[in-house]
Amino acid sequence: MVKVLVLRVEGTNCELETANALRLAGAEPELVHINALMKGQKGIEDYQGLIIPGGFSHGDDISAGVILANQIKYLMGNEVRAFVEEGKPIMGICNGFQALVKSWLLPAIDGPFIKQDATLAFNDSGVFKDEWVHLKPVKNHACKFLQDVKKGVYLPIAHAEGRFIVDKETIKEMNSNKQIVFKYVENPNGSVENIAGVSNPEGNVFGMMPHPERFVHGWMHPSWTRGKINEEGDGLQFFRGFVKYASKF
Amino acid sequence: MIAKEINIVDATDEELMELSKKGLLSLTLDEMKKIREYYVRMGRNPTDIELETIAQTWSEHCVHKTFKATIKTPKGEIESLFKSFIFKATEELNHPWCLSVFKDNAGIIDFDGKYAIAAKVETHNHPTALDPYGGAGTGSGGVFRDVMGVGAKPILSTDVLFFGPLDYPYDKLPPGTMHPKRLFKGSVAGIRDYGNRMGIPTANGAVAFDDGYVGNPLVYAGCIGIMPIERYVYNPKPKDLILLVGGKTGRDGIHGVTFASVELEDSSEETSSGAVQIGNPIKEKVVLDGLLKARDAGSRPLYSAVTDCGGGGLSSAVGEMAKNLGANVHLDRVPLKYSGLKPWEIWISESQERMILAVPPENKERIKEIFENEGCEATFIGEFRADKRLILYYDEEIVGELDAGFLHDTPAIARTAKWKKPKEVIPKLPRKKKLGEDLKKILASPNVASKEWVIRQYDHEVQGRTIVKPLQGVGFGPGDATVLKPLYDSWRGIVVSNGFNSKYSEDPYNMALSAIDEAMRNNVACGGRRIALLDNFSWGNPEKPEVMGALIEASRACYDGAKGFSAPFISGKDSLHNEYVYKGKTISIPHTLVITAIGIIPDVRTAITMDLKKAGNYIYIVGKTYDELGGSHYLMVNGTKGGKVPTVNLKEAKKSMDALTEAMDRGLVASCHDCSEGGIGVAVSEMGFAGGLGAKINLKKVPLGERIKTDDKILFSESNSRFIVEVSKKNAKDFEAVMGGNSFAKIGEVTKQKKVVVRGSKGVVVSEALSSLKRAWGGTIKW
Incomplete structure (x- = not known):
């Protein structure tokens, strides 16, 4: 069984459904609190993949995900760097994505923890929004574990700070590195170039605002009562791809 | 000594009362005297x-x-109102699935033999009046802890809010009160930030507006939790x-x-x-x-x-x-x-x-x-x-x-009550040939209008358990209930709905019965059964006999409703003293009872939503329509009052709800919507724009409980126990067979043409494009 660490911290709140999605994808998820990692009771090197689920880590005080980001960068930097450089997969969903960007693990054009290339700012609407959005994968993107997601997907977003912001130079580099993985079909938050999900240049670290764990079976679709239901939801393939890739380690 | 001695032993009655008032103790003279007596006996001061x-x-x-x-x-x-009415029904029904009622922080009922559902609803009215963000937010926080207080994991947050009118003139606002719009926005933000951050989906609730809440808004925060029975x-x-x-x-x-x-x-x-x-x-x-x-x-x-x-x-x-x-x-x-x-x-x-x-x-x-x-x-x-x-x-x-013996020997109090049924006034209404404008006015009225602005700010899907969401269909119509799938490895579900109508509060018996009926039919409309109820009263000062009288009336209805529907109360709460005193004048809120209903659905994949599904399907109405316009939105948009407040025929209501559940279980129902504020007109319109499909109906086919002369009353009466049901042509015969013995009728069909067309006694009375109905409904609460 593929062992995946689902990271918990004060304010994480999507860990159970994320673990459930991993289980459905054939993995053996383990929910581990960051305090246990910091005390040395657990080590991330014992896992084949790492997922940072959604929530409001530390209340999103200062700004979304930033305290968790600093814990990752300054308190477990070496371990995480080794994990990334080994090529093991990391996925950040919603607050997890915010933490990856703010800890400089994404887009990480020059490598992990070098500099902050981007941020996730307040939605252009200024408020938290829960709604379903269409995403389409960008051709030939770098993400190693999402190559099987070939068609557009429909997933819910639920965030207040999801506007992905980068400057033009960075966008250019991200494009040439194929780091833009998903784009919104209708932009829900004002993200630059409709960017919804990005990876690092190597393609083993990926993050996005929408929640794939909230659509693992057909009856989670917002209008499933209206017609033909696919038993499997669009979100499950994200976890399946992740687990398949993680199994190599 | 760190603690201060308070002189009670020698205090006069006046001094006792001053102590109570100045110290914000809110104790009555009788209670203060009982304390004095105790300490005199002890030979010391407290x-x-x-x-x-x-x-x-x-x-x-x-x-x-x-x-x-x-x-x-x-x-x-x-x-005791509690023992004579509310708890009495629960006791007499004696359902084995009620595991712990009115005892713990939350009511506990069986879910599947292994797991239990914990449920609680609280009010947080006075704190919200002073600080809407903090008051409403900690209202949620408090009720979550009630559910945690029996060892359950909260899986749903519910909120029913009452404010003064959004367009209330600033210069008429009593001093020291906040404008309803500010209270509304602040409360929604407070509930949003508490629920979203805790990761508890806020997926059921309502918002209503009335002049009576200007000085005293109401916030009802509820929570549903799940726990293994053996861990209690x-x-x-x-x-x-x-x-x-x-x-x-x-x-x-x-x-x-x-x-x-x-x-x-x-x-x-x-x-x-x-x-x-x-x-x-x-x-x-x-x-x-x-x-x-x-x-x-x-x-x-x-x-x-x-x-x-x-x-x-x-x-x-x-x-x-x-x-x-x-x-x-x-x-x-x-x-x-x-x-x-x-x-x-x-x-x-x-x-x-x-x-x-x-x-x-x-x-x-x-x-x-x-x-x-x-x-x-x-x-x-x-x-x-x-x-x-x-x-x-x-x-x-x-x-x-x-x-502890003295402390928990709470002094019994006595209250006096009187009640006189208000005289019925016949409302004055102009004769109308066309009703489309009235329909749009009702759709745009704040109580009926879309709450999408609120709902989207709440994370209603966190935890991945929300199977039937609050906004339904392609047009995001208003769902009747929320369906949750609490366990990852089981399809069994919980159906949660609510009911209230403080516009009926002049007739508190029927107001309460209507609230129960509405909560029940919202639940049944989505596929819920084996329903448990929660009662939450917000009332004025119970020391006033007529206020107390109204409370008895409502409590009586609770007993009758619970018995009639075989739906026991499992938890409840009351918030009294909801009054605002200004220049010696007391403004009391309308008597408000919010009923929360919790049902079970054996398989969430059979849940029903309210959006019309397919052109050519038939539209049925279940239940009789009466001339019941008392407290209705139709009278409100016409600037008039009077009429009869809707009542409930419990026997007929229960029977038709059971039959409808059976029709759903047999897969005969394509969509179903409860008929409430704005009557048939609003229900059919909402089903239409939610499904992106039109409807044509004929009012002459609607089964009536009494003679009604004009089309407007049939279209907008708010009679209880009614559902609009969509059934495919193929299933029509079977549906009619299952519903046999109940009042129901085929009143029209779903159309491809995106229009709602209503035919009355003398021709078409409504012919409105879906887009214009949706615009009316969606434009009121939008910032």
Whole structure:
């Protein structure tokens, strides 16, 4: 069984459904609190993949995900760097994505923890929004574990700070590195170039605002009562791809 | 001495009352006299902390004096509203699936034999009036802790809100009150930030507006939780340790429960703002994380009892748990936000995000470690005794000593009630040939209008359990109920709905019965059955006989409704004294009863939504329509009043709901919507724009319960127990067979043409494009 660490911290709140999605994808998820990692009771090197689920880590005080980001960068930097450089997969969903960007693990054009290339700012609407959005994968993107997601997907977003912001130079580099993985079909938050999900240049670290764990079976679709239901939801393939890739380690 | 002695033994009656009022104790003269009597017998005066403890324990908020009071009425005495009506129905129904009712922090019912559902609804009205963001947010936080207080994991947050009109003129606003729009926006933000951060989906609720709520808004926060039945414990023992977990204690929320029992005034903001609590949802999330770990850590929970530390603070949480035991409490050990708190302030502070656990001594180290690993502070502050003495220490000095027997011997009170049914006024209505404009006005009225602006700010899908969501179909129509799938490995579901209609409050019996019927039919419309109810009263001052009379009327309806639908009450709460005093004039809220209904659906994949599904399908109505326009939206948009408030024929209602459930179970129903505010006209329109399909219906086919002469009354009557049901042509025959013996009729069909067309006695009375109906409905609450 593929062992995946689902990271918990004060304010994480999507860990159970994320673990459930991993289980459905054939993995053996383990929910581990960051305090246990910091005390040395657990080590991330014992896992084949790492997922940072959604929530409001530390209340999103200062700004979304930033305290968790600093814990990752300054308190477990070496371990995480080794994990990334080994090529093991990391996925950040919603607050997890915010933490990856703010800890400089994404887009990480020059490598992990070098500099902050981007941020996730307040939605252009200024408020938290829960709604379903269409995403389409960008051709030939770098993400190693999402190559099987070939068609557009429909997933819910639920965030207040999801506007992905980068400057033009960075966008250019991200494009040439194929780091833009998903784009919104209708932009829900004002993200630059409709960017919804990005990876690092190597393609083993990926993050996005929408929640794939909230659509693992057909009856989670917002209008499933209206017609033909696919038993499997669009979100499950994200976890399946992740687990398949993680199994190599 | 750290504690102050309060002179009661020699105090005159006037002095006693002044003490009660100045100290925000909210105790009556009789109660103060009973305290004096006790201390005279003891041969000493109470300390400040003792007096505060008594005030907290005897507050309306904590013991529901009014619902237990003996009431004098012209027709004789009623022993207790609770025992005579609300609990009586539950007792008589005696359903085996009711596991713990009206006993714990939350009502507990069986889910599937292995798991139980815990449910609670609370009001947080007065704090919200002073600070909408903090008040409404901590309302959610408090009710979540109630559900956590039985050891359950919260899986749904519900909110029903009442405010004054959004366009209320600023210059008419009573001093010291906030504008309804500000209260509304602030409350929604508070609920949003608490629920979203805790990761509890807010997926059911309502918002309503009425002039009567201008000085006194209402916030009903509810929570549904799930837990393994075998993990429920409540058995604190002598020598068990008292563990305080969660946030630190400060001066916030002092006198919250006693403040709840006084009328609001223009000076409330200055005198009572210390009574409003300050919330921190992440603190509560770590309490939850730790609590669930402590619950599941061993073969049994590591604690022998757990309770929320809410109204009344430690005095109430520890006091209640120590009721039959007694306890030693060391107040100096309580972690503080800042120094300088007096012992009595520590003892009654309502600082948020705290819970109390009774822990057997052998689990001391383990449970502390579990909480601390989750980032949650956990402090042992004392231990339970065996002699029913409650002894409070500060730095080893005794600051208060109470006898649990006296403390919990709450003085009985007496109330007087009278009730006169108001005379029926026949409403004046102009004759109308076309009703399209009225329909759009009703759709645009704030109570009916789309609440998408609110709903999208709430994370209604976190935890991945929300199967039927609040916005339905392609046009995001208003769903009747929320369906949850609480377990990852089972398709069994919970259906949650609510009902209320304070526009009917002049006839409190039918108002309450209508609320029950509405909650029931919202639940049934989505596929719910085996329904349990929660009652939440917000009323005016019960010391006024006519207010008390109205309360009896509503309680009577609770008994009749629960019995009629075989749906027991499992938990409830009352918030009385919802009045605003200004220049000697008292403005009372409309009597408001919110009913929450919790049903079961054997398989969530069979749930029904309200959006029309396919052109060519038939449209049926179930239930009879009466000339019942009292409190209706139709009269409101025409600027008039009067008419009969809708009542319920319980026998017919129950029978047709059971038949409808059977039709659903046989797969015969394509969509179903309850018929409520705005009647048939609104229900069909909502189904239309939710499904992106038109409808044509004929009012002549609608089964009537009495002679109704005009089309407008048929289209907009708000008679109860009615559903609009969509059935495919193929299933029509079977549907009619299943519904046989009930009042129902085919009234039209679903059309491809995106229009709602209503034919009346003399031709078409409504012909409106879906887009214009949707625009009317969607344009009111949008910022």
